[in-house]
Amino acid sequence: MSSKPKVATTSLCGCFGCHMSLLDIDERILKLAELVEFNKSPINDIKVLADDVVVGLIEGGCCNEENVHVLRDFRLHCKILISVGECATSGGIPALRNPISLKECLEEAYLNGPSVHNPSGKIPNDPDLPLLLNKVYPCHEVVKIDYHLPGCPPPADTIWQALTALLGNKPMDLPYELIKYD
Amino acid sequence: MITTTESGKRKVVIEPVTRVEGHGKVTIHLNESGQVEQARLHIVEFRGFERFIQGRPYWEVPVLVQRLCGICPVSHHLCAAKAMDVIVGAKELTPTAEKIRRLMHYGQTFQSHALHFFHLASPDLLFGFGSDVAERHVLGVAAKHPDLAVQGVMMRKYGQEIIKATSGKRIHGTGAIPGGVNKNLSIEERDVFLKDLGQMMEWSHAALKIARDYTVANLEMVTDFNTFESNHVSLVRQDGALDLYDGGLRAIDAQGEKIFDHMHPQKYLDFIAEEVRSWSYMKFPFIKSLGTEQGWYRVGPLSRINACDFIDTPAAEQARKEFMAVTSDKPNHITMAYHWARMIELLHSCEKIQELLEDPDLQGEDLVVKGDRQEEGVAILEAPRGSLFHHYRVDENDQVTMANLIVSTTSNNEAMNRAVTGVAQKFLSGREITEGLLNHVEVAIRAYDPCLSCATHALGQMPLEVCLMGPDDELIHRRVRH
Numbered sequence: 109m110s111s112k113p114k115v116a117t118t119s120l121c122g123c124f125g126c127h128m129s130l131l132d133i134d135e136r137i138l139k140l141a142e143l144v145e146f147n148k149s150p151i152n153d154i155k156v157l158a159d160d161v162v163v164g165l166i167e168g169g170c171c172n173e174e175n176v177h178v179l180r181d182f183r184l185h186c187k188i189l190i191s192v193g194e195c196a197t198s199g200g201i202p203a204l205r206n207p208i209s210l211k212e213c214l215e216e217a218y219l220n221g222p223s224v225h226n227p228s229g230k231i232p233n234d235p236d237l238p239l240l241l242n243k244v245y246p247c248h249e250v251v252k253i254d255y256h257l258p259g260c261p262p263p264a265d266t267i268w269q270a271l272t273a274l275l276g277n278k279p280m281d282l283p284y285e286l287i288k289y290d
Numbered sequence: 291m292i293t294t295t296e297s298g299k300r301k302v303v304i305e306p307v308t309r310v311e312g313h314g315k316v317t318i319h320l321n322e323s324g325q326v327e328q329a330r331l332h333i334v335e336f337r338g339f340e341r342f343i344q345g346r347p348y349w350e351v352p353v354l355v356q357r358l359c360g361i362c363p364v365s366h367h368l369c370a371a372k373a374m375d376v377i378v379g380a381k382e383l384t385p386t387a388e389k390i391r392r393l394m395h396y397g398q399t400f401q402s403h404a405l406h407f408f409h410l411a412s413p414d415l416l417f418g419f420g421s422d423v424a425e426r427h428v429l430g431v432a433a434k435h436p437d438l439a440v441q442g443v444m445m446r447k448y449g450q451e452i453i454k455a456t457s458g459k460r461i462h463g464t465g466a467i468p469g470g471v472n473k474n475l476s477i478e479e480r481d482v483f484l485k486d487l488g489q490m491m492e493w494s495h496a497a498l499k500i501a502r503d504y505t506v507a508n509l510e511m512v513t514d515f516n517t518f519e520s521n522h523v524s525l526v527r528q529d530g531a532l533d534l535y536d537g538g539l540r541a542i543d544a545q546g547e548k549i550f551d552h553m554h555p556q557k558y559l560d561f562i563a564e565e566v567r568s569w570s571y572m573k574f575p576f577i578k579s580l581g582t583e584q585g586w587y588r589v590g591p592l593s594r595i596n597a598c599d600f601i602d603t604p605a606a607e608q609a610r611k612e613f614m615a616v617t618s619d620k621p622n623h624i625t626m627a628y629h630w631a632r633m634i635e636l637l638h639s640c641e642k643i644q645e646l647l648e649d650p651d652l653q654g655e656d657l658v659v660k661g662d663r664q665e666e667g668v669a670i671l672e673a674p675r676g677s678l679f680h681h682y683r684v685d686e687n688d689q690v691t692m693a694n695l696i697v698s699t700t701s702n703n704e705a706m707n708r709a710v711t712g713v714a715q716k717f718l719s720g721r722e723i724t725e726g727l728l729n730h731v732e733v734a735i736r737a738y739d740p741c742l743s744c745a746t747h748a749l750g751q752m753p754l755e756v757c758l759m760g761p762d763d764e765l766i767h768r769r770v771r772h
Contacts, residue, residue, distance in 0.1 A: 123357050123361075123363075124360045124361050125357070125361075125461045126360065127360070128360045129360075129461055131446070132460050132461070134443055134446075135444070135447075137443060138439065138440070141432065171337065174334070200357070201354065202338075205338040208338070213340075213341040214338070216341035216344075217340050217341070218566045221564075222559055222681065222694050223559060223575075223694055223696065224563070224566060225563040225564060225565045225566070225582070226566040228566075230566070230568050232567070233568055234332070236317060236569055237569070237571065260462055261360060261461050264460075290462075
């Protein structure tokens with residue numbers, strides 16, 4: 109059990125589509141479970157996330173302080189870190205908010221929306237909510253990233269081939285058809 | 291907020307306390323005498339779609355907004371397309387377009403319900419709430435019930451392939467466009483699905499049986515676990531039938547009396563509003579005529595089965611009758627009955643897929659219609675997790691000027707908070723958060739199939755952080771499970 113290489117995954121500011129694409133390897137998921145140990149505590153408890161995680165898969169960019177924290181922890185504990193998909197690689201659709209002030213985005217959602225009922229006029233600001241960053245950042249602007257898998261999401265076969273190549277100690281040689289920029 | 295923004299650049303101070311994005315974060319608040327007053331499920335994600343969609347051309351919206359959620363992107367894709375049908379004046383789609391979209395939607399409901407049941411919920415049902423966390427996930431199921439795990443994987447695959455055949459991709463496809471669709475279904479594509487249909491039908495019946503038998507065998511326990519009365523909201527067809535794709539909105543109260551019925555989507559603002567609370571980025575929708583205190587409601591499979599008059603496919607209708615008999619045809623408020631209701635819909639989706647595949651309209655070539663351009667469009671769709679609202683205004687330059695989205699999990703926000711409060715009141719003893727409490731919180735939340743649980747849970751258990759707070763909001767105890 110413990111001799112199997114560990115793989116950890118997380119979704120930061122993403123939509124979980126890349127995780128769903130990983131599940132889209134279908135019946136190979138059962139094979140993958142034989143090949144690797146899924147680090148069930150994906151992430152950030154240092155005592156649990158051992159130093160010998162071989163591959164960390166990151167979905168999503170960073171839009172709040174928690175994202176940054178989780179990403180740094182991943183970098184610390186994963187030998188190879190992969191930005192999976194558009195959001196991790198470039199910020200993706202959530203980064204469409206970057207030209208707009210955060211204040212405007214929050215006001216639209218919590219004050220101005222046509223179905224909003226907000227007599228106090230307050231925008232959610234509880235200490236239990238993580239601080240939002242002024243912009244959405246791609247992962248490689250926060251930590252060093254070893255590989256980028258493009259696509260929204262990258263096809264299941266792309267993730268599968270990349271993962272099995274790395275685990276098999278082979279070069280990641282993805283054919284043209286598996287590199288998608290949508 | 292602005293100061294928060296400015297200080298929140300990339301150089302943020304990292305708290306020593308570790309947290310995981312996607313954690314269901316729960317705080318339990320005690321009053322002066324140590325009783326549980328309220329529990330809060332905090333949704334910590336904010337992305338700002340409503341604002342940054344403004345300025346985009348309207349035809350981009352169905353492919354853009356589905357990036358809200360990669361778990362059921364088809365829901366957002368179709369709901370946005372339906373709203374844009376209104377914008378382009380397409381009052382009625384061609385039969386081919388409507389049926390291709392429906393096939394896509396039933397394919398998605400099929401895969402999403404299968405994913406939830408086999409990957410996420412079945413461990414609770416098979417192994418019990420308090421079983422070893424190490425086995426309570428799909429790989430645990432695979433180890434003990436390999437046949438079931440394979441079924442789950444293959445059913446999800448079937449639904450995903452239908453989505454791919456109708457939209458071009460399994461996730462974030464492009465099939466629906468304002469006024470119709472961009473492709474039909476070829477005979478070759480159809481035949482692949484017909485070949486496996488019998489197997490899917492058989493497995494759907496079997497899954498329904500597991501959910502039904504579990505609920506019936508444990509009726510007392512599940513009734514005792516987190517049952518509370520509520521209003522229910524769902525789309526229904528003109529004749530009162532269950533309809534996941536289109537119809538008018540119906541709201542019923544706890545006794546099954548109608549609060550409103552066949553509400554036209556364009557009128558939703560007269561009936562529904564959303565309250566903002568400071569501690570969550572997820573708003574709290576309510577029925578306006580009843581106010582914020584009484585007007586909250588549930589959505590999703592349980593609400594749909596409660597609200598509809600009948601189901602128009604025979605096997606699912608049979609199952610619905612059996613389901614309603616448990617509560618003597620009154621609305622069923624048992625939270626755990628969501629699982630049973632979900633499997634009735636799984637079977638219904640499978641029957642609908644069969645009906646559609648056998649329909650030659652799917653090979654039709656008339657795909658798009660247009661009419662008089664409108665400035666405003668609203669659409670409602672029954673996503674796997676419940677009623678989904680999309681509302682847009684588009685100016686004369688074809689740019690979006692306003693977008694309002696009420697997503698399914700949002701409508702269950704109050705119910706999930708009440709569920710967690712109920713569990714805390716029942717299972718919290720003293721001032722310590724026990725593993726047992728954590729388990730029960732998790733099971734209660736999972737019944738609603740919220741996106742956060744579904745997503746973070748696909749390959750393991752639900753990460754949870756529970757904090758116990760004293761009357762002055764001081765932290766008494768905190769327990770994290772990753």
